[in-house]
Amino acid sequence: MSFLPGFLPGLGLVKGMATTLKRFFEPKATIRYPEVKPEGSPKFRGRLQLLYDEYGTLKCETCFQCAQACPIECIDMGGVDTRGRYHVHWGPPETYGERRDEQALRRSGRTVPDKVYEHFDGIDLTAVDAVLDEHDFDPKKLLPILEGVQDAYGYLPVAAIKHISFRTGAWYAFIYGAASYYRHLRFVPPGDAVGSAAFDSARPSERRYVDVLAAALSGQAASQRGRDIDDALAGPAQNKPRPKRGGDKVH
């Protein structure tokens, strides 16, 4: 049409009509939704949401995989792990205090007493530095570093992991993830591991098992875990009433 003079009356109409007629035969953009599902990314998992299992426990294990995978690092978490004994954080440290705020904890659905956090600091880090120096501060040699630290301290203190992260440049979450993968690496002192068998479970069968286990181990750990172990010792024999959780029916 370009050879025609632009002032020709009605040329615009003809051009417009030609455009719509061309569109008439072109492939259509409509997606017939219920039959044809839209194609998303294969790793798309939908909306982020904290889920609870049937016992009311958070399913999130604070594994940080989602936070690591997030390309813009918008995922942020803090709190204790599922066994109620370990305090981890992801994200810039200057916001930790903010997120330990009572409001923030209530919003995240967790109770994190500050007391738990206290024993994370205040350890002597020279042993960690020695281990790191031995392995040339190389994050690729993470397992030997972690094993060396555990040999030095008997377990992996949070402050040590933080220090490893700081010196090697590896993300805290990577180190925590790697350490939590190996069975022989611990986050708590070995003595605690015995006592930690006794914890308050909502599941009746598990509670019974734990009670029996605690009763068998009572001689070693009684002094460390006062209330739980005492309860376990008093145990099923005397039918001492426990605090009931929801869904636990008594006939």
Next chain:
Amino acid sequence: MTVVARTWQNLTLPGRIIFGLLVLGGLATLALAVLIVFSPQILSILQANLPIVRFVVAATLLLLLAPPTAFVIIYMEMKVIALMNLRLGPDRVGPFGSLLSTVHGLKVLMKEDFTPTGADAIVFTWAPVVVFLATVMGALVIPFAPGLFGQDMNIGLLYFFAVGGLTVVGLLMGGWSSFNKYSLLGGLRSAAAIISYEIPLTLSVVGLLILAGTMSVNQIVLNQAGWFTDWYVFQQPLGALIFLIAVTAEANRTPFDLTEADSEIVAGFATEYSGMRFGFFFFAEYINLFVVSAILVSLFFGGWNAPFPFPEIHLALDPASLGVLLLILVAVVPLIGTLALAAPFWIAKSSMPTWQALVIGFVLFNLVAAVAVFGWLFISFDFVAGLFWFLGKTYTFVFAFVWARGTLPRVRIDQLMGFAWKWLLPASLVNLFVTAAAVVVVGAGRGAP
């Protein structure tokens, strides 16, 4: 019984009257048929009053055929505009969504029929009736096929314009009685637009009338028999163009649809209408589209004439001579045809179940049979061929109108009026003078002195 009683209870007074009239009409038709069979005198009386009978039958048929036509065109509009917008359009109800407009029509019947407070109830009620009837009455002079027309009046074209002008009365009635400023604006706009465009519309065909020498639409169509070069559009190109533009405004179509301009004055005269009254306005609009395309085709594009002289074919086929063999043929041919058409698919694709092949064969056989029957009708009956060409051309123009609606934006009211008075009217006068001068100089027209 309770269902019938409840339905009767739910009907409004006009509904009861119309339903009663329908039953009475059905009974009268039945009685007439019985009387014709048993006493030949009735037939002779009917034959003596053939024009009246013809009028009644034609009017009834047109009224009955109007809603289905509207359904087809509404579906066409939805689908075509959707395809032009790169959408799929209706595709859920019926094959390719083709029943959606019908469902809309039925839905409209079930909606509340509301008269606003302050409205002039009687005028408000009758406005859609006037619009609908004026539109359908216009179709009375359209020749659909050789011998297939409502009335062959010698003032057919004049009648068409007169009845077409009645539409504006209905629109004004609706706009005025609604007690709503948008409705009033719509009604006044429609009055202004239709009256302005009536003049170039009527003047644009005067040149054609000089050439044709008659106002009977049927005769005008007959004059255009032969090759497509005999169509009046080639002798009156300017007249055809003016007629096309003016008729677009007359039918309230985009780009001249200021009457209902849904984005500025809600829906114009139809703002306060609901239920079947709105439905009648809606139907009238689309029937008007068909009627307008039909009259355009009849006047300028040869009506039911084929674009070229179709070779005469005589089939020496007399089914009656076969006797009993015909019955056997009717019983056996579908079976054999289905099996024969299913066999290639069944053989070619081993994974296909037998029933699937049979279904394909059955569908294919139906297609083949339909094409064969249509071909036979096309060759044997003039009116089938005429109807084919007429409907083909008419729906081509309906498509063009829909196409324009899918493309063009609405003009302003001053542009609308300025175009009618400053351009179309002078152009139609020029067309008239040039035609008249040519007829005087060449002496070619049928109406030349």
